[in-house]
Amino acid sequence: MLGAQMGTRSEQRENQIVRKRKMPRWLLWSLVTIVLWGAWGLVSKVASGGMDAYVNQLLYTAGLAPLLVFVAWTVHRHSTQEKGEHRSMGVFWAFLTGILGGVGNLFFFQAMVAGGKASVVAPVTALFPMITVLLALIFLNERLGRVQWLGLALAFVAIYLLSA
Amino acid sequence: MHLWLGFAVAALVLWGVTGVTQKLSTNRISSERSFLWFCWAMVALSVAVLVVARPHWGLGTLAVACSMAGGALNGLGAWTSFRALESGGKASIVISLISLYPLLTVVLAVLLLGERLTWTQTAGAVIAIAAAILLSIEAPQNAEM
Numbered sequence: 001m002l003g004a005q006m007g008t009r010s011e012q013r014e015n016q017i018v019r020k021r022k023m024p025r026w027l028l029w030s031l032v033t034i035v036l037w038g039a040w041g042l043v044s045k046v047a048s049g050g051m052d053a054y055v056n057q058l059l060y061t062a063g064l065a066p067l068l069v070f071v072a073w074t075v076h077r078h079s080t081q082e083k084g085e086h087r088s089m090g091v092f093w094a095f096l097t098g099i100l101g102g103v104g105n106l107f108f109f110q111a112m113v114a115g116g117k118a119s120v121v122a123p124v125t126a127l128f129p130m131i132t133v134l135l136a137l138i139f140l141n142e143r144l145g146r147v148q149w150l151g152l153a154l155a156f157v158a159i160y161l162l163s164a
Numbered sequence: 165m166h167l168w169l170g171f172a173v174a175a176l177v178l179w180g181v182t183g184v185t186q187k188l189s190t191n192r193i194s195s196e197r198s199f200l201w202f203c204w205a206m207v208a209l210s211v212a213v214l215v216v217a218r219p220h221w222g223l224g225t226l227a228v229a230c231s232m233a234g235g236a237l238n239g240l241g242a243w244t245s246f247r248a249l250e251s252g253g254k255a256s257i258v259i260s261l262i263s264l265y266p267l268l269t270v271v272l273a274v275l276l277l278g279e280r281l282t283w284t285q286t287a288g289a290v291i292a293i294a295a296a297i298l299l300s301i302e303a304p305q306n307a308e309m
Contacts, residue, residue: 026253029244030261036241038268043230043237045277050227054219059228061210063235067243068203075196090192091201097185098205104178106213107171116168119279122269123292124172129263129299131180139184151298154291159173161288 041122048112056109057102120162130155195246203239241265259300266293 047056111121130152136142144152189198213219248258270289273279281289 024253025251026248026258027261029248029251030253030258033241033244033248033262034265034268036237036244037262037265038272040234040237040241041266041269042272042276043234045273047227047231047234050224051222051231052220054213054217055221055223056231056234057213058210058219059231060235060238061206063232063237064203064206064239065235067236067239068200068207071196071200071203071243075194075200078196086192090189090198093185093189094193094198094201095205095208097182097189097198098202099209100178100182100185101202102206102209104175104182107175107178111168111171111175114166114168114171116166116172117273117279117281118277119270119273119281119289120285121168121172122266122273123289123296124169125175125179126263126266126296127292127299128176128179129183129259129296131177132183133299135181135184136187140187145301147298147301151295151301154295154298158288158292158295161284161291162169 041118044109045112045118045121048109053106053109053113057106060105061102124159124162127155127158195250199242199246202242260297263296263300264293266296 044056047059051059108121108125111125112118133144133148133152137144186198189201245258245262248262249255266289270281274281
């Protein structure tokens with residue numbers, strides 16, 4: 001009986017290991033992202049109780065600094081073959097992304113400082129793909145599927161309900 | 165309209181534009197280099213904030229720790245999302261999956277900060293998350309409209 005139980009336990013352990021091995025890496029990284037960004041929404045609300053949006057942005061950048069150093073080192077090590085005009089334009093768009101993202105952060109913090117609940121502000125701002133989809137439709141000549149049109153419609157309903 | 169909602173919508177619009185500029189950038193350079201210049205832009209913006217905005221420094225330890233943790237968590241999250249895409253995850257699945265992150269914020273805010281939502285806001289939060297997922301699903305080529 002005990003032997004059978006032990007056998008069952010070891011089989012279960014082996015199954016768990018196999019299941020762990022079968023978990024794709026992309027799924028693991030995606031779940032880690034959810035945890036990191038989910039926690040970010042919470043700590044931003046706590047931080048907004050003790051400072052204004054500008055100081056929050058400064059300290060946010062300080063928190064980002066170690067990652068910046070690591071990525072700079074990685075880019076330096078694996079220097080790619082991007083060249084000339086392509087690289088300059090790529091850097092320009094990346095820099096613009098940072099500026100727009102940073103000003104977006106300021107508004108996000110300001111929404112928290114102005115009394116927005118983390119549990120409401122996070123879902124509202126998470127609707128940003130709606131703008132990306134619309135801009136991609138206009139400027140990148142991308143087409144929308146039925147599912148995305150449905151998403152767009154739901155986004156407007158959500159904003160209305162959340163602002164009630 | 166509530167003031168906080170105006171700020172939240174402004175953030176939504178700016179982050180939405182970054183979806184396009186990010187695409188324009190990674191079409192030309194690697195995701196690592198794009199992320200690096202994204203970080204440098206954050207540094208430049210912070211310098212501008214320091215010079216122009218004259219921020220008020222009246223800081224509690226918890227707020228400082230949370231704010232710095234916010235930068236680290238958000239930056240690491242961006243990096244892990246790139247890793248998910250590089251590890252073979254389809255963009256339509258990875259982006260839809262990580263769009264679930266506000267669900268965790270809502271749960272943590274209710275449990276740890278004691279926030280309470282009305283039924284309307286709860287419905288709105290659920291629909292917002294569903295909408296974000298649907299918007300992130302790539303249209304199949306033969307189903308384009």
